[in-house]
Amino acid sequence: AQTVTQSQPEMSVQEAETVTLSCTYDTSESDYYLFWYKQPPSRQMILVIRQEAYKQQNATENRFSVNFQKAAKSFSLKISDSQLGDAAMYFCAYRSARWRDDKIIFGKGTRLHILP
Amino acid sequence: GAVVSQHPSWVICKSGTSVKIECRSLDFQATTMFWYRQFPKQSLMLMATSNEGSKATYEQGVEKDKFLINHASLTLSTLTVTSAHPEDSSFYICSARRLPEVRAQPQHFGDGTRLSIL
Numbered sequence: 524a525q526t527v528t529q530s531q532p533e534m535s536v537q538e539a540e541t542v543t544l545s546c547t548y549d550t551s552e553s554d555y556y557l558f559w560y561k562q563p564p565s566r567q568m569i570l571v572i573r574q575e576a577y578k579q580q581n582a583t584e585n586r587f588s589v590n591f592q593k594a595a596k597s598f599s600l601k602i603s604d605s606q607l608g609d610a611a612m613y614f615c616a617y618r619s620a621r622w623r624d625d626k627i628i629f630g631k632g633t634r635l636h637i638l639p
Numbered sequence: 640g641a642v643v644s645q646h647p648s649w650v651i652c653k654s655g656t657s658v659k660i661e662c663r664s665l666d667f668q669a670t671t672m673f674w675y676r677q678f679p680k681q682s683l684m685l686m687a688t689s690n691e692g693s694k695a696t697y698e699q700g701v702e703k704d705k706f707l708i709n710h711a712s713l714t715l716s717t718l719t720v721t722s723a724h725p726e727d728s729s730f731y732i733c734s735a736r737r738l739p740e741v742r743a744q745p746q747h748f749g750d751g752t753r754l755s756i757l
Contacts, residue, residue, distance in 0.1 A: 558745070565750070566677075566730060566732075566750070566751050567748070567750050567751070568683075568732065568734075568748035570745055573745060614682060614683070625671075625736065625746070626673060626685050626688060627673070627685070627734075627746065628685075629682045630682060631681070631682045632681075632682050
């Protein structure tokens with residue numbers, strides 16, 4: 524079974540600074556997707572960034588980028604120029620690429636605080 | 640596009656009553672929807688996969704008679720918590736996979752339903 528581990532329950536970063544959230548996962552599959560979701564206090568799930576396992580290039584979305592290390596099964600999220608609106612719970616997630624087996628497995632989350 | 644609506648957003652009811660939560664895809668069709676449960680300060684745990692026109696697939700440990708799922712159309716799945724008790728109080732979130740089903744397509748999440756059982 525696949526697992527997703529986020530070892531940092533909480534993190535804090537100064538506004539405008541850069542922060543990296545860690546995530547490791549375990550799977551025997553070679554084709555899969557990885558995601559970072561943001562859950563603000565409203566509890567809405569917002570997709571931040573996604574990575575396809577067969578793509579070597581790290582995904583980037585504006586201030587958000589990932590460091591995907593497939594061999595190490597590591598998928599960290601870097602937030603540059605942190606803003607107050609980035610404060611939220613961040614979940615790392617895994618999804619199989621097998622057809623119709625696309626349930627999402629979430630990590631336990633990292634609560635990110637932005638210090639003004 | 641790709642909006643998923645959940646209703647109600649918050650419900651409070653007495654112990655022993657049944658509560659129905661709706662998950663609608665507003666601008667797309669979805670053969671598959673997913674129901675998650677999230678306890679305070681915890682992660683989302685998948686409860687079941689709802690398939691249009693067929694029985695839902697429940698995760699291990701989830702009581703299918705307790706959490707009834709119906710996916711009667713390509714835009715609507717419902718979760719009914721039967722004979723709810725205080726321990727069923729939680730945040731329930733649905734997500735939907737839109738048609739046509741293509742590789743790497745993300746699921747779209749509803750805004751969730753906060754269920755409080757007194």
